[in-house]
Amino acid sequence: MSQVHSLWKTASGLPVVGGVVGKRAFSLAFAQKAPYFASIHPRFTVVEPNHVELVIPKRRSVQNHIGTVHAIALCNGLEAAMGALAEVTIPKDKRWIPKGMEVSYTAKATSDITCVAETDQEQWDTADGDLPVRVKGVRDDGTVVIEGEIRLWVTPKSR
Numbered sequence: 001m002s003q004v005h006s007l008w009k010t011a012s013g014l015p016v017v018g019g020v021v022g023k024r025a026f027s028l029a030f031a032q033k034a035p036y037f038a039s040i041h042p043r044f045t046v047v048e049p050n051h052v053e054l055v056i057p058k059r060r061s062v063q064n065h066i067g068t069v070h071a072i073a074l075c076n077g078l079e080a081a082m083g084a085l086a087e088v089t090i091p092k093d094k095r096w097i098p099k100g101m102e103v104s105y106t107a108k109a110t111s112d113i114t115c116v117a118e119t120d121q122e123q124w125d126t127a128d129g130d131l132p133v134r135v136k137g138v139r140d141d142g143t144v145v146i147e148g149e150i151r152l153w154v155t156p157k158s159r
Contacts, residue, residue, distance in 0.1 A: 004030070004087035008047040027054070030084065037080045040073050044084065045114070050121055052085040056113045056137075069109035074146045075101065077115035078135040082150045085117040085133060089124055096152045099130065103148030111140040117150070127154035 001009070007029065011022035023044060031038035040062055046053040054077060056062060062073040079098065086096045118134045131154045136147040 002087050002090070004084060005047065005049070008044070008088070012047075030080070034080075034083065037076065037083075040076050040080070042077060042080050042115075047084055047088060049089040050085065050119045050124075052081045052088070052117045054081050054084075054115050056115060058109070058112050066108075067110075069113055069145075071105055071146070074105075074109060074113060074115070074137050075103060077113065078103070078117065078137060078146065078148070079150065081115045081117035082133045082135060082152075085119065086152060089119060089121070090154070091124060093157055094124075094127060094154050095157050096131070096154045099151040099153045101148065101150045103135070103146050105146050107139070107143050107145045109137065109139065109145040113137045113139060113145060124154070129153065129155070 008026050011026040014022040027042050027044045030044065031042060040056045043055045043057065045055060056069060056073060056077040058069055062069050064070040090096055115137050116135065123131050131152045133150045133152060135150055137145050139145055
């Protein structure tokens with residue numbers, strides 16, 4: 001189990017507070033590892049191999065001039081979800097780095113946004129080079145506001 005997955009299991013599993021306080025503590029710690037993620041105030045809700053979800057709260061600091069969640073804040077949320085997914089999913093003998101992102105903006109982001117990153121385990125087991133991660137952002141009413149793919153470069157760890 002990766003360090004990120006272990007931290008999530010510990011924080012989210014704390015008696016009484018794990019459901020809320022523990023998940024928030026994990027979210028804050030994760031955002032400190034890559035401080036730019038803190039700009040969107042992510043709240044991780046699901047962290048498991050091949051599937052991660054986090055919420056970007058709709059607040060003034062992430063809004064654009066028309067009062068919706070800014071496109072780059074959405075991309076930041078998708079990248080944070082992908083990063084957590086990669087850390088909890090990648091086999092111990094491999095390493096990863098983001099290679100590119102392609103997204104489509106499909107609707108206005110007028111509420112809190114749930115960012116979702118997904119892969120299939122087979123992708124990781126056979127990865128040698130490009131590995132696509134499916135990503136999307138969803139409004140509270142279920143409308144997808146952004147969707148796309150983040151490409152990772154996955155290689156064996158050098159010894």
